[in-house]
Amino acid sequence: MNQWLVEAQMDMRVLLRSPSFYLPAFAFPVVFYFFFGIMVDFSNGHSDYLLISYACFGIMGPPFFHLAVSIASERTHGWLTLKLLSPMKFNSFIFAKLVNSAVFSAVILLLLYIESAWLAGVRLWFWQWGLLTLIFTLGTLPFAALGMLIGALVADRAAAGVVNLIYLPMALLSGLWFPLFLMPDWVQWVAYGLPSYHLVQLGYAVIGKADEVSWYWHIIYLCLFSVSMMAVLKGLSGRFSGSQS
Amino acid sequence: MSKLPWIVGVVVVAALLWLLPEPAPVEENSFTVGPINVFDGEKVLQAHYVSVEEGVIVRVDSQPPNTNQRVYPTKPGQWLIPGLIDSHVHAWGKAREQALDFGVTTVIDLFGHPSELVKARQQRSSVQLQQEADMWGAGRLVTAPQGHGTQFGFSPHPLADNDSAEAAVSERIAEGSDFIKIVYTAEGAAYPHRPSISYQQLQRVIQAAHAQQVLAVVHIADHLSAEHAVAAGADGLVHGFFDKPMSEELMGVMEDSQVFVVPTNIIYEHLVHGEFNTKVLLPACGDCFNQGNANNLSGGGATMASTSFYNNLQTNTRLLNESEIDVLVGSDAPNPGTAHGISLIAELMWLEAQDVNWQDAINSATALAASRWRINNRGRLAVGQRADIVLIDSSPEQGMQVLLEPQAVWKNGYQVR
Numbered sequence: 001m002n003q004w005l006v007e008a009q010m011d012m013r014v015l016l017r018s019p020s021f022y023l024p025a026f027a028f029p030v031v032f033y034f035f036f037g038i039m040v041d042f043s044n045g046h047s048d049y050l051l052i053s054y055a056c057f058g059i060m061g062p063p064f065f066h067l068a069v070s071i072a073s074e075r076t077h078g079w080l081t082l083k084l085l086s087p088m089k090f091n092s093f094i095f096a097k098l099v100n101s102a103v104f105s106a107v108i109l110l111l112l113y114i115e116s117a118w119l120a121g122v123r124l125w126f127w128q129w130g131l132l133t134l135i136f137t138l139g140t141l142p143f144a145a146l147g148m149l150i151g152a153l154v155a156d157r158a159a160a161g162v163v164n165l166i167y168l169p170m171a172l173l174s175g176l177w178f179p180l181f182l183m184p185d186w187v188q189w190v191a192y193g194l195p196s197y198h199l200v201q202l203g204y205a206v207i208g209k210a211d212e213v214s215w216y217w218h219i220i221y222l223c224l225f226s227v228s229m230m231a232v233l234k235g236l237s238g239r240f241s242g243s244q245s
Numbered sequence: 246m247s248k249l250p251w252i253v254g255v256v257v258v259a260a261l262l263w264l265l266p267e268p269a270p271v272e273e274n275s276f277t278v279g280p281i282n283v284f285d286g287e288k289v290l291q292a293h294y295v296s297v298e299e300g301v302i303v304r305v306d307s308q309p310p311n312t313n314q315r316v317y318p319t320k321p322g323q324w325l326i327p328g329l330i331d332s333h334v335h336a337w338g339k340a341r342e343q344a345l346d347f348g349v350t351t352v353i354d355l356f357g358h359p360s361e362l363v364k365a366r367q368q369r370s371s372v373q374l375q376q377e378a379d380m381w382g383a384g385r386l387v388t389a390p391q392g393h394g395t396q397f398g399f400s401p402h403p404l405a406d407n408d409s410a411e412a413a414v415s416e417r418i419a420e421g422s423d424f425i426k427i428v429y430t431a432e433g434a435a436y437p438h439r440p441s442i443s444y445q446q447l448q449r450v451i452q453a454a455h456a457q458q459v460l461a462v463v464h465i466a467d468h469l470s471a472e473h474a475v476a477a478g479a480d481g482l483v484h485g486f487f488d489k490p491m492s493e494e495l496m497g498v499m500e501d502s503q504v505f506v507v508p509t510n511i512i513y514e515h516l517v518h519g520e521f522n523t524k525v526l527l528p529a530c531g532d533c534f535n536q537g538n539a540n541n542l543s544g545g546g547a548t549m550a551s552t553s554f555y556n557n558l559q560t561n562t563r564l565l566n567e568s569e570i571d572v573l574v575g576s577d578a579p580n581p582g583t584a585h586g587i588s589l590i591a592e593l594m595w596l597e598a599q600d601v602n603w604q605d606a607i608n609s610a611t612a613l614a615a616s617r618w619r620i621n622n623r624g625r626l627a628v629g630q631r632a633d634i635v636l637i638d639s640s641p642e643q644g645m646q647v648l649l650e651p652q653a654v655w656k657n658g659y660q661v662r
Contacts, residue, residue: 005248005251009250047340054495087280095643103254103518106258110258110261113261113265114263114265117265117266123266123267123268123269124265124268125267125268126262126263126265126267129265130259130262131260133262178358181358181360203283211360212364212367212421214362226333
C-alpha cells in the first residue's frame with residue numbers, strides 16, 4: 001500500500017508543479033459557469049441545473065488531460081518502460097493518476113459549489129452536495145479510461161490536441177453547455193452514446209431534473225463504457241511497456 | 246509516506262460540503278386553515294375550515310377539527326379559492342415559478358418542447374415541495390409545413406399529407422403529450438395566417454386523437470376556421486376570434502357538441518386595442534409585478550388597432566357568457582401583451598369588466614378547467630383534491646384585482662408564496 005501512496009504523492013507533486021495543467025482545469029468551468037450560468041443566465045433561473053452541467057464539464061478535464069498527456073509523454077520518452085523495469089507495479093502508476101485526477105476534479109467541484117452558492121444562490125441539501133461530489137468524483141473513471149486510451153495511441157505532442165478534439169465536442173453534444181432541446185434532434189441521439197451525457201443525467205437526478213431514463217441505466221452504461229475501454233487497453237498493453245510504439 | 250495528507254483532504258472536503266448553504270426549512274404540508282370563507286371552485290360553501298394532510302385536502306367542514314393540527318391563522322373577510330388553472334400557456338424557463346406568484350398552480354402548455362412533458366408528469370404525481378406550477382401539455386403541435394408554429398426554433402409536427410395524421414398523433418402520445426394541439430386556418434379566412442393543413446387533414450388528426458382517447462384541441466383565430474374545427478369534431482378551441490361576432494349557428498353547434506373555448510381575450514385586446522394592461526391591470530397591480538418586467542404588458546400593443554375588432558371581442562365575451570358553452574380562462578403567456586401568472590388575473594379582470602359573474606369566472610379558471618382538461622384532482626376545494634389553494638383578502642365579488650396580491654399560495658400543501 002505504501003508504494004501506491006508514494007506513487008500517488010509523487011504524481012501529485014508533479015501536477016502541483018505544473019500550473020499550466022491545473023490553472024486552465026480550474027478556470028474553464030468556473031469562468032464558463034460565471035458567464036453562461038450567472039451573467040447571461042442561459043438557465044433561465046435554473047442555476048442548479050447549469051451548476052451540474054458545468055460540474056460535469058469541469059471534472060472531465062483532469063482525467064482526460066492527465067491520463068492522456070502524461071501517459072503519452074512518459075511512453076514516448078521511455079520513462080514508462082524504465083518504470084516498468086523497476087519493482088514498481090504498473091497498477092500503482094495508473095492508480096496514482098486516477099486518484100489525482102479525482103482529487104483535482106473534487107477541487108473543481110468545490111470551486112463551482114462555492115461560486116454557485118455565493119453568486120447564483122444555489123441551495124442544496126448536504127446529502128445532495130455530498131452525493132454530487134461522490135457521483136462526479138467516481139464519474140472521472142470513464143474519462144480516465146478514455147484518456148488512457150488516447151495516451152496509449154498518440155504521440156505526446158499530439159495528445160493534448162486529440163483530447164481537445166474529443167473533450168469539447170463531447171461536452172457540447174451532451175448538452176453540457178446548452179440544453180439539448182435547443183439543438184437539432186439528431187444531437188440527442190448522439191448524446192445517448194456519450195458517457196458525459198449519462199454522467200450528467202445522474203447529476204440531474206440528484207436535483208430531480210433527470211431525463212425519463214432510470215438512473216441505474218446511466219450507471220450501467222458508464223460501467224460498461226469503462227470496462228470496454230479497459231478491455232481495449234488490455235489488448236494494447238504492449239504499448240505501455242514499449243514493445244509497441 | 247504518510248496517509249495523513251489524504252485523510253486531511255477528505256476531512257476538508259467534507260467540512261466544506263457541510264458549510265455549503267442548504268434550502269430554507271419548510272413547514273410540513275399538513276395544516277388546517279380557518280375560519281375563512283370558501284369558494285370551492287363551483288360554489289360558495291357553508292364550510293369555514295379546510296384541513297390538509299400531506300398535500301391532500303382531507304376535510305372541508307364548518308367546524309374546526311379536533312386534532313392538534315397546525316392552524317394557519319386567518320383574518321376576517323378572507324377567502325380561500327382553489328389554485329388557478331391557466332388553460333393556455335407556453336411554459337419554459339421560470340414560467341411555472343412566475344405562475345405561482347399569482348396563485349396559478351396548474352398550467353396547460355399548448356406547444357412546448359416534449360422533453361418537459363415526462364418531467365412534468367413525474368412532478369405532478371408527487372406531493373413533494375415544488376416551487377413551480379404543475380403542467381399538462383400538448384408537446385409539439387400539428388401544423389402545416391411552414392405553418393404557424395414552425396417559426397419558433399424547435400420543430401412542431403408538419404403534416405405533409407393525409408396519411409401522416411395517425412402517425413402524428415401516435416408520435417405525440419409516445420413523447421408524452423397529454424392532448425393533441427392542431428393549428429388550422431380555413432381557406433378564405435378573414436384573418437390572414439401562415440399556410441395551414443387542409444380540412445381533411447384536420448378531420449383525420451382529430452379522429453386519430455379520439456381513437457387514442459386523447460383530447461384534440463385546435464388553434465384557430467377567425468370565425469370560419471372555428472366553424473370548420475367544430476364541424477371536424479374538435480374538443481376545444483384554444484383561441485377565440487374577433488373578425489366577427491359569434492353566429493347563433495356556431496354557438497348552437499358548440500353547445501350541442503360540448504366544445505369548449507379558451508378565448509385568450511387579453512392577448513387579442515392587446516392586439517386590437519392595447520389599453521387593458523396599461524389602464525386597468527398595471528394600475529390595479531401597483532407593485533405586485535416587477536415593473537422592470539412589465540414591458541411585455543405595456544409596450545407594443547394595438548398593432549391591429551380596430552374599433553370593430555375590439556367591439557367584436559367584447560361582444561363575443563358577452564355572447565359566450567350568455568351561452569351554455571364552456572369557457573376556460575387562458576392567457577397565452579408569454580406572447581406579446583402577456584406574462585405568466587399576472588395575465589390570467591388580467592383575463593379574469595376582463596371577464597369582470599364584461600359583467601361576467603365572479604363565480605362563473607373563477608369556475609372557468611378552476612373546477613371547469615380541470616374537468617374539461619380531464620384533470621382529476623385539481624381545481625376544487627374538496628376532500629381528496631390536491632391541496633393547491635389560494636388565500637385572498639376579500640371576496641372576488643368585490644373586485645378581481647384582489648387576486649393580484651394573494652396572501653398565501655399553497656402548492657401540494659406547502660406554502661410557497
